[in-house]
Amino acid sequence: VEIRSTSWVGQVTTGDLIISLRPKIPATPLFTLLRYAYSLRDLRTFSETEFPTSEFSFADLLITQLAAETAELLARGLHRDYLRFEDEVVIPRGRVNFTQLATATAITRAALPCTYFERSESIFINRILLSGLQLAWQLAADPHLKRRVAGLAQAIKQVLSPEPLSRASLEAAAKSLDRRTRSYAPVLTLIQLLVDGCGFAFGEPQGGISMPGFLFDMNAFFQALISRFFRDSAAEFTVRDQHRIHDVFASDSEQPLRRAAPTLRPDFAIFIREKLVELVDAKYRDLWDLPLPAEMLYQLSMYALANPNTNRAVILYPTLALEAIDQLIQVRDPVNGSMLGTVILRPVDLLFLAKLSDIGIDRQAELTRLAYAQRLIFGER
Numbered sequence: 001v002e003i004r005s006t007s008w009v010g011q012v013t014t015g016d017l018i019i020s021l022r023p024k025i026p027a028t029p030l031f032t033l034l035r036y037a038y039s040l041r042d043l044r045t046f047s048e049t050e051f052p053t054s055e056f057s058f059a060d061l062l063i064t065q066l067a068a069e070t071a072e073l074l075a076r077g078l079h080r081d082y083l084r085f086e087d088e089v090v091i092p093r094g095r096v097n098f099t100q101l102a103t104a105t106a107i108t109r110a111a112l113p114c115t116y117f118e119r120s121e122s123i124f125i126n127r128i129l130l131s132g133l134q135l136a137w138q139l140a141a142d143p144h145l146k147r148r149v150a151g152l153a154q155a156i157k158q159v160l161s162p163e164p165l166s167r168a169s170l171e172a173a174a175k176s177l178d179r180r181t182r183s184y185a186p187v188l189t190l191i192q193l194l195v196d197g198c199g200f201a202f203g204e205p206q207g208g209i210s211m212p213g214f215l216f217d218m219n220a221f222f223q224a225l226i227s228r229f230f231r232d233s234a235a236e237f238t239v240r241d242q243h244r245i246h247d248v249f250a251s252d253s254e255q256p257l258r259r260a261a262p263t264l265r266p267d268f269a270i271f272i273r274e275k276l277v278e279l280v281d282a283k284y285r286d287l288w289d290l291p292l293p294a295e296m297l298y299q300l301s302m303y304a305l306a307n308p309n310t311n312r313a314v315i316l317y318p319t320l321a322l323e324a325i326d327q328l329i330q331v332r333d334p335v336n337g338s339m340l341g342t343v344i345l346r347p348v349d350l351l352f353l354a355k356l357s358d359i360g361i362d363r364q365a366e367l368t369r370l371a372y373a374q375r376l377i378f379g380e381r
Contacts, residue, residue, distance in 0.1 A: 007219035007284040010058045010197060011141075022058065023218060024286075024320060029354035031061055036357035037225035038193070040065055040186045041072075057141040059197065059214040064145060066136055066190040070129065070152050072183075078126050078156070079181050080119040088113050125184055127163035128173045130156045132191030135165060139194060139214050165195055219284040222318055223267055226282045226376075229353065230268065233369035234377070237277075243269030245279075245306050266303050266313070270377055278377050279303045280314045287317045287345050288324040297343065301331045304341030311341040316376060319347045326379055346376060 005021050012019045023030060035042055086097070088109075094116025101113055133153040140146040163169060170192050177185055197214040230239045242265050249261035270278040281300060285293075296315065303313035324347035331341040356372060359365045 012213035
């Protein structure tokens with residue numbers, strides 16, 4: 001049996017076999033980067049001495065933060081909103097439903113049908129929170145964490161019922177956030193990550209083999225991390241995620257299937273005063289220790305050729321190697337050997353980035369972050 005891992009971490013169970021995929025980065029800086037990338041609050045949920053993550057599943061990291069966020073919401077009080085109720089009440093309230101009263105065949109008890117509004121915790125976003133806690137209880141590996149999540153879920157279950165989790169329900173919950181409920185944003189993000197981690201299968205979508213477990217896409221996390229760092233640190237630049245580069249490919253007008261030509265979409269396009277200065281991709285693969293796959297090189301080569309100002313493209317990759325430096329690959333004309341473009345493999349020191357995301361917001365911290373953002377985009381100057 002041969003097992004290869006790409007950018008996924010977590011745990012998969014098949015029969016009596018449990019396969020655990022753990023990230024290389026230590027738990028404390030990883031947790032710092034997770035909070036930063038997904039805009040989670042720093043609630044100081046654990047210390048290294050009281051949370052030995054080498055024995056815990058990766059899902060437990062997310063669930064620990066979810067439990068802390070939920071406890072914070074419960075301490076403040078769950079959000080309430082006015083809900084419409086239609087019921088027969090002994091003491092009239094709201095508006096009496098005279099139409100229903102007139103059509104009633106007989107009045108069997110001393111109550112009137114009324115329509116009234118009442119503030120209640122049984123709102124959509126709280127039901128999503130309860131369902132997220134129930135999912136977290138199923139995924140938690142640590143027994144102490146499992147009991148803590150069960151207690152939080154029980155406290156909420158006393159006043160409302162769960163809402164089925166789906167992509168549509170989570171999107172609806174996110175869209176419903178306003179200034180009154182913005183404190184729910186972190187828990188919705190965490191629940192979304194847990195749901196995404198459960199929805200995997202091996203093989204084709206229709207005929208694949210589904211296995212119990214939890215897998216977290218570190219590639220998506222790394223892209224979210226770099227995106228936020230650029231936006232927070234490089235105020236003098238405009239950063240556009242998934243920027244579309246048109247007119248690189250074109251379909252023939254007589255193509256029988258009339259399919260549209262593909263469009264290049266690098267992870268980040270860097271602009272200065274509306275001028276494109278750099279195309280950057282982020283891949284969760286340590287290219288200091290591992291070779292660059294051919295498909296990544298082909299992709300970055302097209303980005304380099306599509307950049308008319310520099311004929312250059314950058315691929316950022318995470319590493320813990322302090323000696324890692326830029327690596328350059330030239331794209332040459334196969335006929336005359338002239339250089340057409342350059343692909344730069346640039347390391348991102350995750351431990352240093354974790355420190356930068358946690359050093360405060362004073363002027364010196366801003367300058368330090370700006371300098372490193374410029375280093376990641378343009379290299380050493």
